[in-house]
Amino acid sequence: MSDPLVEARLEKLRALRERGVDPYPARVPEVERIGPVVARYESLAVGAHAGARIGVAGRLMGARGMGKASFFDLRDGTGKVQIHAAADRLGDEADRGLCDADIGDILAVRGEVFRTKRGELTIAAEGWTLLAKSIRPLPEKWHGLKDVETRYRHRSLDLIANDEVRETFVKRSRILAAIRRTLADTGFLEVENPVLQAVASGGHARPFVTHHHVLDADLYLRIALELHLKRVLIGGIDRVYEMSKCFRNEGVSTEHNPEFTMLEIYQAYADFEDMMRLVERLIAAGSEANGEPSRVEFKGHMVDFSLPWRRVAMADAVAGAIGTDAASLRTEAAIERAVSDGIGPRPASPGEALEALFAKHVEPGLIQPTFVVDFPVETSPLAKRKPGDEGLVERFELYAGGIELANAFTELNDPLDQRARFEEQERRRAGGDEEAQRIDEDFLYAVEHGMPPAGGMGIGVDRLVMLLTGSPSIRDVILFPAMRRKDA
Numbered sequence: 001m002s003d004p005l006v007e008a009r010l011e012k013l014r015a016l017r018e019r020g021v022d023p024y025p026a027r028v029p030e031v032e033r034i035g036p037v038v039a040r041y042e043s044l045a046v047g048a049h050a051g052a053r054i055g056v057a058g059r060l061m062g063a064r065g066m067g068k069a070s071f072f073d074l075r076d077g078t079g080k081v082q083i084h085a086a087a088d089r090l091g092d093e094a095d096r097g098l099c100d101a102d103i104g105d106i107l108a109v110r111g112e113v114f115r116t117k118r119g120e121l122t123i124a125a126e127g128w129t130l131l132a133k134s135i136r137p138l139p140e141k142w143h144g145l146k147d148v149e150t151r152y153r154h155r156s157l158d159l160i161a162n163d164e165v166r167e168t169f170v171k172r173s174r175i176l177a178a179i180r181r182t183l184a185d186t187g188f189l190e191v192e193n194p195v196l197q198a199v200a201s202g203g204h205a206r207p208f209v210t211h212h213h214v215l216d217a218d219l220y221l222r223i224a225l226e227l228h229l230k231r232v233l234i235g236g237i238d239r240v241y242e243m244s245k246c247f248r249n250e251g252v253s254t255e256h257n258p259e260f261t262m263l264e265i266y267q268a269y270a271d272f273e274d275m276m277r278l279v280e281r282l283i284a285a286g287s288e289a290n291g292e293p294s295r296v297e298f299k300g301h302m303v304d305f306s307l308p309w310r311r312v313a314m315a316d317a318v319a320g321a322i323g324t325d326a327a328s329l330r331t332e333a334a335i336e337r338a339v340s341d342g343i344g345p346r347p348a349s350p351g352e353a354l355e356a357l358f359a360k361h362v363e364p365g366l367i368q369p370t371f372v373v374d375f376p377v378e379t380s381p382l383a384k385r386k387p388g389d390e391g392l393v394e395r396f397e398l399y400a401g402g403i404e405l406a407n408a409f410t411e412l413n414d415p416l417d418q419r420a421r422f423e424e425q426e427r428r429r430a431g432g433d434e435e436a437q438r439i440d441e442d443f444l445y446a447v448e449h450g451m452p453p454a455g456g457m458g459i460g461v462d463r464l465v466m467l468l469t470g471s472p473s474i475r476d477v478i479l480f481p482a483m484r485r486k487d488a
Contacts, residue, residue: 085098256474413454
């Protein structure tokens with residue numbers, strides 16, 4: 001059944017074209033952005049006229065008739081302004097046309113700026129142009145669109161309807177720009193590396209696979225940025241980063257989306273301690289760009305980013321949470337405890353069991369910023385071993401608000417050790433672990449030419465924006481998150 005509201009708008013569209021009006025013109029009259037206009041005339045007195053005539057353009061968001069005059073709300077991406085229309089100024093035909101415009105239409109209006117007796121900055125319309133006819137009405141109660149399915153699937157409507165949603169993405173842009181400025185000021189170079197890769201490695205994840213017909217080869221959407229960035233590092237660019245998309249063929253949750261933005265950073269002649277100091281600077285810059293102090297409310301908790309941040313060894317954190325001895329968690333006892341706690345499949349090593357116990361018993365409670373250190377070597381195939389303890393690596397993960405924000409290593413640069421760890425990952429893959437890392441021979445070839453000692457770090461950009469904007473779900477900070485097909 002056709003929608004009568006859509007049919008009515010289509011009829012208006014046909015009538016416009018019959019009168020020779022182009023409802024989608026190619027040229028726009030000279031206009032200014034509404035936000036700066038409102039700011040420029042902020043001090044205009046009540047009842048005063050500016051004596052200046054300007055043009056603005058935006059979406060028609062409200063209409064009110066008051067006797068022989070009409071008032072409209074026009075909004076663009078920077079703000080909203082009121083439009084006053086009267087036949088004695090516009091002429092009867094132009095006035096009727098403006099009054100016949102629909103909510104959602106995009107217009108350009110020109111006229112004198114004044115402030116009404118009620119204090120509303122207003123443009124007295126002397127002429128107007130239809131720029132785009134809206135043939136679908138905004139959702140009922142567009143000013144409070146709440147349906148989550150509609151909001152995520154039709155993000156354009158969400159941005160129109162909810163000022164706070166639009167502001168979240170403005171904040172996201174500012175946060176990312178601040179991070180890039182901070183890295184540039186610290187001497188880092190931004191690069192771009194392949195999205196399609198012959199080997200999906202650099203992380204523990206199931207990749208998306210596609211086929212290149214000309215090369216007759218399977219290629220993978222990258223799951224991480226790490227290995228190509230390290231090859232750039234080996235090539236002599238000592239401070240390098242990439243902030244871009246990665247893809248993991250995994251489930252969707254409040255913290256996971258199969259397509260996500262990752263920031264990876266590598267610094268020659270540095271270690272994971274240097275990465276700790278760098279992530280503190282980056283989060284401070286992002287928070288400042290967001291206009292927030294060091295304290296952020298997130299999921300009912302107040303997260304305080306004031307320095308110093310707590311540091312705890314993974315085994316100590318788990319031991320404290322489950323009431324056992326930290327040393328026992330580096331033995332087979334860790335596997336048995338994981339099994340008894342319902343963790344499956346059965347971990348293949350004490351290190352894997354320790355990380356699984358950490359994820360279950362510790363991670364959700366890490367509300368204040370915390371560096372978790374001393375990771376097991378079995379789960380860290382790209383990190384350098386900790387001096388004095390070959391079973392651990394120099395690695396940290398940063399947690400805040402109960403979610404992981406960053407993962408950093410003192411990078412492994414011993415090519416023989418690196419090959420041995422990749423081979424162990426391949427054995428695990430053969431044993432059924434689909435997320436085990438693959439051997440990347442091109443990467444190993446580069447490392448065999450000498451990789452400088454380095455610190456490296458990955459930051460989940462979407463999760464960081466979640467935290468800094470107080471957004472409860474990763475889908476709130478990704479413009480178009482993954483959705484189940486509507487007909488599925």
